[in-house]
Amino acid sequence: MRRYFGRKLLIYALTFFVAVTVDWIIPRFMPGDPVQTMLARASLRPEASQALQSYYTNLFGLDVPIWQQYLNFWARLLHGDLGISIWQFPQPVTSVILRAIPYTLALLVPAVLLSWWAGNKFGAYAARRKWLDNTVLPLGYVLTATPYMWLGILLAWSLATVAGIFPIAGGYSFSLEPSWSLTFVGSLLRHWFLPFASLFLVGFGGWAIGMRNMIIYELEADYAHYLESLGAPRRLVRRYAFRNALLPQLTGLALQLGVIVAGALVTEIVFSYPGLGYLVLQAINNQDFFLIQGAFLFIIIGVLLANFLVDVVYVLVDPRTRTGMRGAS
Amino acid sequence: MTVSDQEDLAAAAPAAPAVTPATVAGVRASREALYFARRNRKLVIGLGVVLLFLVVAIVGPLLTEHGPNEYVGPPAQRPSARFWFGTTMFGQDVFAQFTHGLRSTFLVGVLGGGLAAVIGMLIGFSAGYRGGLVDEVLNMVTNVVLVIPTLAVLLVIAAYLRVRGVVPEALFIGLFSWPWVARAIRAQTFSLRSREYVDLARLSGLSGPKIVLNEVAPNMSSYLFMTFILLFGGAVLIAATLDFIGLGPTEGISLGLMMNNAVLWSALPLGMWWWFVPPGLGITIIVGALYIMNVGLDEVFNPKLREM
Amino acid sequence: MSTVSLRVEHLRVWYRTLRGDVQALDDVTFTVADGEIMGLAGESGCGKSTLGKSLIRLDGRMRHIGGAVELDGKELPVWDSAKMNGFRFKEVSIIPQYAMSAMNPTRKVGRMVAELLESRGVGFDTVRDELRRRLDLVELPQEVLERHPIELSGGMKQRMVMVLSTLLNPSLLVADEVTSALDVSTQKAVAETLVGFRDRGFVKSMIVITHDVSLAYQIADSIMVMYAGKLAEKAPTDVLVGSPSHPYTQLLISSLPEVGVRYADRRLTGIPGKPPSLLNPPVGCRFRDRCPLAFDKCVEEPPFVEVERDHFVACWKAI
Numbered sequence: 001m002r003r004y005f006g007r008k009l010l011i012y013a014l015t016f017f018v019a020v021t022v023d024w025i026i027p028r029f030m031p032g033d034p035v036q037t038m039l040a041r042a043s044l045r046p047e048a049s050q051a052l053q054s055y056y057t058n059l060f061g062l063d064v065p066i067w068q069q070y071l072n073f074w075a076r077l078l079h080g081d082l083g084i085s086i087w088q089f090p091q092p093v094t095s096v097i098l099r100a101i102p103y104t105l106a107l108l109v110p111a112v113l114l115s116w117w118a119g120n121k122f123g124a125y126a127a128r129r130k131w132l133d134n135t136v137l138p139l140g141y142v143l144t145a146t147p148y149m150w151l152g153i154l155l156a157w158s159l160a161t162v163a164g165i166f167p168i169a170g171g172y173s174f175s176l177e178p179s180w181s182l183t184f185v186g187s188l189l190r191h192w193f194l195p196f197a198s199l200f201l202v203g204f205g206g207w208a209i210g211m212r213n214m215i216i217y218e219l220e221a222d223y224a225h226y227l228e229s230l231g232a233p234r235r236l237v238r239r240y241a242f243r244n245a246l247l248p249q250l251t252g253l254a255l256q257l258g259v260i261v262a263g264a265l266v267t268e269i270v271f272s273y274p275g276l277g278y279l280v281l282q283a284i285n286n287q288d289f290f291l292i293q294g295a296f297l298f299i300i301i302g303v304l305l306a307n308f309l310v311d312v313v314y315v316l317v318d319p320r321t322r323t324g325m326r327g328a329s
Numbered sequence: 330m331t332v333s334d335q336e337d338l339a340a341a342a343p344a345a346p347a348v349t350p351a352t353v354a355g356v357r358a359s360r361e362a363l364y365f366a367r368r369n370r371k372l373v374i375g376l377g378v379v380l381l382f383l384v385v386a387i388v389g390p391l392l393t394e395h396g397p398n399e400y401v402g403p404p405a406q407r408p409s410a411r412f413w414f415g416t417t418m419f420g421q422d423v424f425a426q427f428t429h430g431l432r433s434t435f436l437v438g439v440l441g442g443g444l445a446a447v448i449g450m451l452i453g454f455s456a457g458y459r460g461g462l463v464d465e466v467l468n469m470v471t472n473v474v475l476v477i478p479t480l481a482v483l484l485v486i487a488a489y490l491r492v493r494g495v496v497p498e499a500l501f502i503g504l505f506s507w508p509w510v511a512r513a514i515r516a517q518t519f520s521l522r523s524r525e526y527v528d529l530a531r532l533s534g535l536s537g538p539k540i541v542l543n544e545v546a547p548n549m550s551s552y553l554f555m556t557f558i559l560l561f562g563g564a565v566l567i568a569a570t571l572d573f574i575g576l577g578p579t580e581g582i583s584l585g586l587m588m589n590n591a592v593l594w595s596a597l598p599l600g601m602w603w604w605f606v607p608p609g610l611g612i613t614i615i616v617g618a619l620y621i622m623n624v625g626l627d628e629v630f631n632p633k634l635r636e637m
Numbered sequence: 638m639s640t641v642s643l644r645v646e647h648l649r650v651w652y653r654t655l656r657g658d659v660q661a662l663d664d665v666t667f668t669v670a671d672g673e674i675m676g677l678a679g680e681s682g683c684g685k686s687t688l689g690k691s692l693i694r695l696d697g698r699m700r701h702i703g704g705a706v707e708l709d710g711k712e713l714p715v716w717d718s719a720k721m722n723g724f725r726f727k728e729v730s731i732i733p734q735y736a737m738s739a740m741n742p743t744r745k746v747g748r749m750v751a752e753l754l755e756s757r758g759v760g761f762d763t764v765r766d767e768l769r770r771r772l773d774l775v776e777l778p779q780e781v782l783e784r785h786p787i788e789l790s791g792g793m794k795q796r797m798v799m800v801l802s803t804l805l806n807p808s809l810l811v812a813d814e815v816t817s818a819l820d821v822s823t824q825k826a827v828a829e830t831l832v833g834f835r836d837r838g839f840v841k842s843m844i845v846i847t848h849d850v851s852l853a854y855q856i857a858d859s860i861m862v863m864y865a866g867k868l869a870e871k872a873p874t875d876v877l878v879g880s881p882s883h884p885y886t887q888l889l890i891s892s893l894p895e896v897g898v899r900y901a902d903r904r905l906t907g908i909p910g911k912p913p914s915l916l917n918p919p920v921g922c923r924f925r926d927r928c929p930l931a932f933d934k935c936v937e938e939p940p941f942v943e944v945e946r947d948h949f950v951a952c953w954k955a956i
Contacts, residue, residue, distance in 0.1 A: 011472045018473055022482065026489050138621070145562070145617035147569050149588060150609025153597065161600050168598055226739035227753065229694045230802070231725030236756045240741050247743070255509065258478025265480070266573050270592055284488060284575050292488045299481045307476055319743055320787055 004321055008311050012304045019300045023293050024073045082297065083290035087282055093294035097279065101298070103171055104275035106192060108264050111199035112253075118200075119207025120249055124242050126208065127215040136208065143205025148263030152198040152270035159194060166194045169272035195271045199264055210252060214245035247318050254310040257303050362551075365629045372629060375622030382615050386435050389428025397421065397429040397582040408603050415603035418594040423587075427607050430584040434565055434612065437499040437583075441564030444503025446557045449510025454541045456511065457518025467511070475508035479567060487576035495578045498571065502564050510556050517552065521545050551630035555623050562619040569612050584608035642842040643669040643692075643809055648704030648715075650691045658700075659915045661687040663866040665704070666941060667949070669809070674835055674843045676853025676874070678889070679863035682912055686734070688863070689811040689846045691715055693731045709808055709841075726757055730807035730840075734814040736798040740786040747782025750801060757805075764804060771800045771839075775830055792823055799830060803839045810840040816852055828856045850889055854878055859947070862886050865912045865923035868941050872948040882944060882955035884930045922952070930954050 064072070076082075082093040126136040143151075160168035167173065173187040218224060218241035227237050265277030272278060276295055283291035315321045366372055395401045402412055404420040414423035456467040483501055487493060521527065522545065530540045546553070571577055572585025573592075591597070591605035650662040662684045669675050677685045687699065692715060695701060701716035708728060714720040733739055741749050750768070751761040772779060775796040786794060795815070803810060812831060816824040834840050847853055853860045854874060861871040862885065870883040881887045888908045910927040913919050921936040922928070928935070934953045941951040950956070 011469065011476065014469065015473045015476045019477060019482075023485060026485055141620045141624075142613065142617045145620055146613045147566055147573075147585075147609060147616075149570065149573050149592075150605075150613065153588065153592065153605050153609060156597050157600065157602060157605070161598055222733070222735040222738040223741045225694075225696065226733055226735075226798075227741075228696075229725060229731050229733065230753060231722045231727070231757055232753055233722075233756050236752060240744065244741070244743055255475070258476075258480065261478055262480035262567075262570055266570055269574065270597075280484065281574060289488065292485060296481050296485045299478060303478050303481075304476065319745070319785055 001315060001322060004315065005311070008308065012308060016300065016304060020074065020077065020297065021070075023296055024070060027289065027293075077297070082294035085283075085288055085291050085294075087286040087288040087291060093290050096291065097276065097294050097298055100274055100276050100279045103273060104264060104268065104277065107195055107199060107268070107273070107275060108261070111196050111203060111264070112260055115200045115203030116207050116249070116253055119204040120211040120246065122204070123208035123211030123213075124215050124238070124245070127212045127219075128238070133212065137212070140205045140209040140212070143202055144209060146202055146205075147266075148198065148202050149266040149270050151202055152195060152267045155194050155198050156270060167191050168194075171274040191271075191273070195267045195273050198267050198270075199260075202263060203260065206256070207249065210249055211245060214248060215241050218242075218245050247314070250310060250314050250317065254307050254314075257306050257310075261299060261303060362629055366626075369625045369629050371621045372625030375618040375620075375625060378618035379615060379622065382431060382611065382618075383435060385428060386431035390425070390432065393422060393425040393428070395422065395425060397426040405599070405601055414607050415601075417590065417604055418596065418601070423604055423607065426582045426587055427584070427611065429582050430587055430608060431611060433495045433578070433581060433583040434568070434615070436495055437502065437568040438561040438565045440496060440499035441502035441506065441568065442557055442560035442562075444500055445506040445510065445560045445564065446553070448503065449507035449556070449560075450514055450546075450553065452507070453511040453514025454518055454545065457515040458522055458537060458541055458545070460519075464515075468515075471508045471511050474505060475512075477505070479505045480570060483567070483571055484574070484576065487571065491579075493577065493579045495581065495583070498568060498578060499564065502567050502571075503560075506560060506563055506567070510560065513552075513556070514549070517549055518545055521548060551626070555626050555630075558619050558623050558626070562616040565612060565616055584612055640671045641668045642671045642673070642709060643844075644707040645692075646705050646707075648688070648691065648706065649702035650687055650695070651700050651702050652687075652698045653700050654698060654916075657916050660918055661699075661866055661915060662691065663918070665863075665868055667861060667868060667871055669842045669844065671841055672835065673859060674832065674845060674857045675871075676850075676857030676860040677844055677846045677863065678848065678850050678853050678860055679869075680848060680912065682865075682915075683863040684866040685846045685848075685863050686813055689731070689813045689844060692809070692811055692844075693725060693729050694718070694721070726802075726807065727805050728807055729809045729811070730802045730805070731811045731813060732799055732802045732815050734817065736795045736815065737791050737818065739798050740794065742786050745783055745785055746789075746797060750782070750804075753801075754804075759805065768800070768804060771804070774833070775800055792819070795819070795823075795827065796830070799827070799834075803834055806839050808841045810834070810843045812843060812845045814846055814848070816847065816849070824852065828852060832856050850878075851893060862889065865918065866915050867923055868949070868951055869924070870948075870950045870952075871941075876948055882948070882950040883924075883952045884928045884954070885924050888929075 080094055082097075085091050085093050085096050088096050122136070123140075126132045156168050160166045167190055170191055171188065172178070172184060172191055176184050176187055178184060215238075219237070221241075221244075224237050224241060227240070264275070265280060267273070268275045268277030269281050276298065280292065280295050282288070283295065390397075398421055400420045401422055402416045402420045404416060405418055406412060406416040406420075408415040408423075412422055412424060414427055417423060417426070452467050452471060456464040456471075479502070482505060486501060487498070490497075518541075527540060527544050530544050535543070568577070568583070569585035569588075572583045573589045575589055577583050577586050577589075585608070587608040588605050591601065591608075596602075596604045645668070646666050648662060648665045649660075652659040652661055665684075665688060677688065679685050690696060691699065691701065692706065692713070695715065695718065706713040706715050708724070713724060713729070740746060744752075754761050754764060768782075769779060772781065777793060777796050777800070781789065781793065781797060789797065799815075815831075816827055819827065831843065831845065835843055845853060845857055850860070857874050859871060859873045860877045862869045862877070862883065864885050870877065870881065870886045872881075877886060878890055881890055885908075892907055908927060913923055913926065919925065921938050922931070925931045925935045932953075937953075939951045939953045939956065941949050942956060943949050944955055
């Protein structure tokens with residue numbers, strides 16, 4: 001087991017290293033003088049321009065050798081300094097992002113967990129009944145083929161614009177001030193629901209299909225045949241099949257994390273939901289490169305942490321990894 | 330595995346095309362595959378839908394004399410006889426945008442999916458066939474690229490490029506979508522490499538790459554094809570997402586960009602459904618058809634699934 | 638060998654495939670006596686595995702077309718899977734060919750056994766002591782129950798499955814190619830264990846399916862030879878090996894190497910040709926095309942009749 005975790009941690013550390021390096025390299029190797037390009041594209045007040053000029057020069061360290069620039073970047077990073085936001089000058093990137101993160105997490109965590117759980121349960125259920133299978137399967141494929149933002153758009157249009165049940169934009173009603181009042185929390189929830197539902201549905205379709213296929217595969221395994229030959233009731237066989245099928249689904253969750261995060265970002269954009277995605281859009285529209293880079297790093301860290309979490313859960317769930325034998329990898 | 334009568338008797342009928350040496354059996358296998366392919370509803374319908382959209386993508390832009398981004402009509406018009414999909418907030422022809430966008434969709438799918446397939450195959454075959462240090466190194470690379478969320482990287486890259494085109498976008502997507510392919514191919518190559526006919530080929534002096542090309546790959550041809558289809562669909566989705574954020578091609582139009590514009594210019598609160606429904610619907614139908622096609626292909630190539 | 642334990646009459650089991658029906662088991666009639674170990678031999682594709690499986694569980698594309706099965710005087714409803722469930726494990730049991738992968742990989746062996754028993758309405762406590770005794774019998778350590786299958790060797794898994802399948806003392810045990818994947822010394826141990834089960838009364842009668850006639854010779858009281866979905870010959874072991882009546886059996890026996898005979902002088906003969914396709918089986922005796930003794934009457938299918946006591950043959954030349 002130590003070998004398992006050791007290997008995973010090595011990969012994550014390496015990935016982080018590569019990501020940070022990529023993050024640092026890209027602006028430097030784009031054609032032209034990056035500083036002037038950035039300053040020219042961003043229309044700034046003179047004093048801001050001055051401050052940023054010196055900051056950039058410092059950042060790109062034209063007077064310092066490259067390796068030192070690189071190390072400085074790392075040093076700053078480890079101090080939590082991701083630079084100053086251009087769009088929201090003079091706020092530091094870190095605080096801008098930290099304000100948005102809770103919204104994104106509020107969408108992502110419940111949507112991922114619920115869609116995975118419900119999708120798996122439903123897929124297993126569908127594998128049982130032929131009629132359900134025949135209706136669910138095409139629906140599942142359609143759902144999983146739906147781009148995240150389009151489902152968000154459809155939900156926004158149908159339930160917000162047309163039906164008027166839910167609000168169409170924002171994290172909470174514009175007329176309210178953040179507080180712990182019931183009205184505010186209620187408003188939060190109402191604004192949260194559609195983006196959450198959108199994320200949930202797309203994920204749900206994918207997991208349902210995956211689980212249905214895995215269950216069918218497991219039911220054809222030797223152990224299932226043996227149990228049935230010994231007269232085991234269907235529910236015992238299905239229980240075993242379900243538990244065994246969960247393992248690759250768990251691995252699949254780790255693989256999908258990047259896609260899900262991307263989905264959350266665009267869903268937020270559709271609903272102008274004030275999370276990381278919306279932030280990224282604003283950053284792009286305002287050419288705020290520090291914000292983009294900061295968001296990138298936050299996303300990377302988040303995905304790596306989530307991957308690690310899934311790895312831990314996997315070890316707990318698959319007894320074969322615990323016994324020190326190589327289980328399914 | 331199980332030397333049961335069932336399998337022998339079923340084998341007395343058609344031979345399973347999955348793992349036979351690429352010889353006469355291969356020819357018989359492909360003819361048999363064609364037989365089942367024509368009868369598989371999922372495959373036929375899925376393929377039909379994709380081809381339909383392809384035709385629209387090729388022919389559609391020829392039907393309109395004006396470009397997709399030109400201002401040709403009254404703004405925010407519902408679909409009418411003149412403008413089949415209505416107009417945008419600025420009076421652009423949504424139908425023209427749609428058909429042109431389809432072109433870029435297919436282009437991204439083929440290029441992005443194709444590049445990812447090639448990289449995945451190269452790395453997967455090398456790691457699976459060579460083993461040892463080569464395998465370890467490639468494995469590490471695969472794992473790193475796997476964990477990095479594609480969109481995040483593309484975000485940073487695209488943000489810094491002043492001018493962006495469809496082809497570079499497709500290539501970048503392909504550059505990051507291959508890890509799962511490499512893994513799967515590596516696993517299959519591992520198992521195939523210990524088969525007797527591979528040993529035979531090695532004994533007869535064929536070089537490594539030649540063996541992979543002539544013995545290993547043809548046995549996985551069905552799987553490789555299905556992989557390409559999945560990569561195609563995946564590339565389309567990633568490109569749509571990227572375009573939607575505003576990091577798509579700076580010139581021209583794409584389905585993701587259409588949705589971006591629609592949302593940006595308040596099509597949602599204004600209920601201009603003709604602007605945002607077609608692009609998303611197009612992507613959903615194409616990718617959905619690809620997935621269903623894939624299921625059909627799996628049934629064709631895997632005899633066990635056929636009878637279920 | 639007095640009372641009859643298993644009686645099979647005119648059993649027909651076909652496989653429904655896209656290309657038509659494969660007539661895997663065609664009009665098979667035989668009996669197995671109380672306490673008898675019957676070897677079921679034949680080449681690949683002859684239907685022996687189908688026969689074994691059809692007695693306990695029709696799987697996938699198998700279809701029961703006709704015929705009846707009786708066990709200990711009671712009807713065995715092999716065509717009705719739901720009704721069969723009451724008999725499975727308790728009256729009829731099977732040691733499958735895939736014993737190595739027959740156990741759930743993510744469950745501890747003991748836990749799986751307990752859950753299986755509970756689901757069949759047998760309290761684990763009632764059999765726990767017997768289970769321990771049997772583990773000792775096959776020389777499996779008691780800790781096996783605390784392990785996952787992946788931690789056991791192939792031989793251990795095989796023995797575990799053997800113990801599990803016979804735990805409830807079934808009347809009839811079907812052992813499907815249990816020695817095929819093993820080395821010779823392990824084969825011997827497994828074969829002896831099977832006989833031991835019968836001798837100790839864990840099972841009443843046994844059908845040992847094998848393509849290896851010499852194995853059947855070692856442990857079976859009688860051997861039944863199948864060819865192309867039909868029965869060719871059934872006789873007590875010494876009779877079948879010593880004086881086989883059916884040409885196929887004769888060729889089968891003579892194609893076995895003998896200890897002490899050097900093959901510099903004599904060639905090891907096989908049987909030329911292949912068995913017929915069972916999609917559209919040929920008319921008449923199915924061995925006709927390969928049989929050195931075939932004559933014009935063979936166009937008519939020979940019945941499976943008793944030519945002497947407990948000796949059945951389906952061949953015009955032997956009747």
